[in-house]
Amino acid sequence: MSDVAITPRRWKKPPFIKRAWLRWTLALGAALYLAVAFGTTDVNWTRVWDGLPRGQQFIAAFFPPDFVSRWDEIVDGIYESLWMTVTSTVVGIAISIPVGLGAARNLAPAPVYYFCRGILAVSRSFQEIILAIFFVKLFGFGPFAGFVTLAFATIGFYGKLLAEDIEDMDPSQAEAVRATGAGWFQWLNYGVQPQVMPRMIGLGLYRLDINFRESAVVGIVGGGGIGATLNTAFDRYEFDSAAAILLIIIGIVMAVEYTSGFVRRWVQ
């Protein structure tokens, strides 16, 4: 038909970052950072090498997991963790609702907005362990300190997501409710709440799951729960009991995840 010369050009995958200078700067920066980071982290390779056989023994000590000899303590710890998880999730979410409403830009006036965002920032900045150290000092050892820690951490997590969800909502629905002459609370209840509710129930269950996992570590610094039992097991070098505890934690997390997936599908 035609004798148009087809230029033999191979197709190339388009790059992820389109601007060439940005791509090269980022690559160069990353390479530079990696070089410096690896250069400055002093890893004691002989210690690591020495540790490997010890690690093997350590892992071997985990098997077989011993559920029997510390069973009573384990059951106590698990129950305590579960109580802490439930109460802290409920109280944390209850407190985070007003804070989250205040931290939504389309709902709250500027002073309230900055105040609530400040609470969320502080609550989110600190890892649960740091909070737990201080709450154990204030409230004494035991599950109450763990409860306060987890509730406080829940506020930051849930409040922030609630605020973002409210900011992303469809304003026309809320406006329609307002146009009927609804008061502020009615507007909240009929215009805002139905839009954010399904996602928030899912996130509440997710936080329940997180709180259970975190309750396993607040015990290390004295906050009660299964973490205390786990820490004792490590301290006594009863690694087989520790393995049993870790397996139980994994099992419960799997169960919670499965149930929460089921509930989420049912809600949505």
Add this chain to the structure above:
Amino acid sequence: MPVAARGSEKEWQRRETPVQLAIWLGWLVLVAIFVICWQLISEKTVWMFVWDAHEQAGDLGSRMVPPDWDYMSRLWWPIWDTINIATLGTLLAIILAVPIAFCAARNTTPSAAFVRPVALFIIVASRSINSLIWALMLVTIVGPGVFAGIIAIGLRSIGFCAKLLYEAIEEIDENQVEAVTATGASRAQVITYGIWPQVLPAFAGISVFRWDINIRESTVLGLVGAGGIGLQLNASIMSLAWTQVSLILLVIIFTVIVSEWVSAKVRHAII
């Protein structure tokens, strides 16, 4: 109130009666569980210690101000270590998470009967064990220091990254995969040209998001000896140097807020 009744006749009701009752029942059960759990916790609590908490807080607060600004000169190095733990740990995690995610996703797994459950178990195990517990174990194996922290963060993050990534893989557009397959592409080519470009933005977002979380997590690894600013925090708490503690807490807040800002900017640019 919306006009629900005119005279004695009901005009509008938000939900049908059985649904309304079910919701009430749900609330009742929830409240009952909460009250029982609260009761059990309260039995194990020494309330005397709780009631004098405000005195303790006031006491601690007065010891913590003003922060010991001179101590800052000795914090730069731990901060650098903390950032390295988070970054290198995230890097390790994403390298390991990619193959696991492809094994766990229903549409790319080589075998749904054998490989998928194993991959899912790895994901759950990595997610359920806190990085502090990983660090606790790793410090005894590889010795205290930054290396244990990097591995701990890496192992903890595999589950998170792999879970979000495999969910992203399961949600891809199958038409594109089919189109690439129709050209006679091999399995590896299908993954590179049909699947990978679709999940790349999600993947980049997940990595940055996890990096931001890891900065926060790596601030405490030092408490069990795994390097970073937690070592300094632990030392200051142990020696009751509360003015140093307050400075360290301020530094942690600042670092976390900056990392959150960076991660939000990057995610915004990608998506």
